[in-house]
Each structure stands twice: as C-alpha cells, then as structure tokens.
Amino acid sequence: MTLSLRERMETKLKAAFAANEIEVIDESHKHAGHLVHEGGAPQGGETHFRIRIVSPAFAGKSRVERHRAVNALLAEEFAAGMHALALEARAPGE
Template sequence: MGVKDAITEKLTLALAPLELEVADDSDRHLGHSGWREGGETHFTVKVVSNAFAGKSRVERHRMVNAALADELAGRVHALAINARAPGE
C-alpha cells in the first residue's frame, strides 16, 4: 500500500470524515529537504469531520498527527493540514 492510501485509510478510520482529500505534493519539493526518490514525502490533507467540532486548530492538527504517527515517523517529511468541522 502506498503512503497516500495509508493516510486515506487511517484518517477515515480515526475521524470518519465527511470530506477527505489527500494530495501528494512531493513533485513540487524536488531537491528540497526531506525529498526522496519516488516521492510520497510531502502531502496536503483537507479533512472535514464532526470529530473537530469545538476543537481548536492545534487540537485538530494533533488529532491528525496522532492518526498518522507511523507515517510521520517514517517516510512523510511534511504534512500540510486543513482540518475543519462541518459548516466552517
């Protein structure tokens, strides 16, 4: 399973999102720190979930980071997060 698929699966299980977009931005970081041959190092995640209701931006990011701890400790070098509750 690729990193993008693993991110999608883990966020789906952890947050039951109403909307989820996972974009591999690695090609835009060629030659930058953390980039590796084959990509799958830099991602942008946009997620809308009821789990974020009443949570601060920092709390939401921590929830995403916790769900993706293995990926962040391994191949993923950078993760941009846009986490919203429904209606935001």
C-alpha cells in the same frame, strides 16, 4: 496489493475521524531536486502531503487540537519517512 502511503493515510483518517470529506494530496513533486536534508523530496516521493479533511470529530476543537489529533494518528507515517504535512481540518459548516 500494497497500498501507497497516500492510500494508507486516507484509510486511517476515514476510520479515525468518520470524515464527511477527505482529500490526501501527494505534493512531493513540488520538492523534487531539493536536498533531502533541506526538506526536499527524495526520488520516488511520498514525503510531502496536503490533507483537507471535514469531520464532525473536529467540532468544538481548536486548530491546534485538530492538528495534534491528525499528527498523532499519522505518527507511524512520520516515523517511516513522511517529512511534511500541510493540514486543513474543519468541522462541517465551517
């Protein structure tokens, strides 16, 4: 069985950051009908995501450092067609 992009990202994030909490939400449907060159989603989705993640790995890291770490981990997904990522990355207790 082939995993969806959402499932692959969730697996990578859990493994890399030992997340206490993680939510990967496909928001591509919110962009349906827009022109692809304007950032809209093509038919089939899996281009626009929101990630909410809480991990001890983010303790002491700035917001920019957290975003860079997640973006670097998901570089392959961006290269494969993921267009946009909204990210909420926190350390426990924040």
